[in-house]
Amino acid sequence: MGFMDRLLRRTSRLDEASGEATQRTTPVQAISSQTGEGEGLPDRWYAPQDGSRDRFVGADGLPTLRLIPYRDMGGEYVLRLCEDDTGLLVGPTDRRLPRAGIYISQLRGEAHHQAECRAGNFHPGDPVRLVREPENPYDPNAVAVYDATGQYMAAYVNKQKARTLARLIDSGTEVEAISIRGTRPGVGCDQVAVLAASPDVLRHLLSQRPAGAPRPAHER
Template sequence: MGFMDKLLRKTVRPNDGSQEAPQRATPVDAVASQAGERDGLPDRWYVPQDGNSDRFIGATGLPTLRLIPYRDTGGEQVLRLCEDGTGLLVGPTDRRLARAGIYVSQLRGEAHHQAECRAGNFYPGEPVRLVREPENPYDRNAVAVYDATGKHMAAYVNKQKARTLAKLIDSGAEIEAISIRGTRSGLACDQVAILAASSEVLRHVLSPRPTDAPHPAHER
């Protein structure tokens, strides 16, 4: 059973391994795109830009964010970051994420690797491998993304995020990654997005939300 399947089924309450509670994953009705909305979603669901670049860094140094299951306006199951204290969603391009050690990238070039992408398992929550390609003739910072087996390539990290990840990987930093948007083996693979971080940060954002956390904004 993959991470997404487990997350949709239950949430383990901290400090009490014997208790379980259902994880809410309410489908979101399609909302027409218009000014003041992102990807068809109201701005009020997102953490605002408040000038605090360290907003997502908690007292322990770990992010105040968790990944939650979310059904987008097209009906696709994905993972999104949600702030612990407010329940607000965090946009994947929010620059404050990097300060918290989180790097999210929509991949580029899936159309050129359709057979491999379809063969691999890139379902949300599945681990993926980041492979540096310093000799890539088009981008010396290129970072290719493969499935967990290392056999099937989905595409490349976009150039902006690749610059950052390439530096981290080349410096010897241990960076792990998972898919937050994609499909299982055998299905069309049109869009893949990943989240990369240190193993400690990745474990943290994959852990259950605090039991006293407010419901995610889109479920209220």
């Protein structure tokens, strides 16, 4: 069982065992928010746009972030970035993430691949394959996303992120990816989102948060 699976199971047990824990992870009521990526989440939960382009880059060159399990407003468990020293969340469209070597994309076209989405494993935290399609007639920068077996295609990286990822992949840069939103095989899958990064960065993001780090903002 992977680290993120253990975290998700631990969070589920907290929900069952404690009313307080359930309150912390229950989807919040809609609150107007810009920082919350249009999800209606409180701004105070998110790292502010403070003008620091390298806010998420540590002295060692690795991100000052980790991935944590998070239950969205629809009750679905996903993975979300959390800042080490503040516990603040970081939205998937934060423009500072590429500076830290992190590329997140909500996929496009899942509706055309429903059977494959259901058959493949796109569970949060599990690896996925990025496959370039330079001959794609609709987009020469197209990047398709398959499950780890390479058999089942979920959809395509959105065009804006595909340009960046295509350039990295075509240059020979090693890029790995995981699902941060999706489902296990046999479960209907309406939305898939992926996070791509170098192997070192991805391994770092999946590691446990530092000892003594503040609790994630949405759990306080």
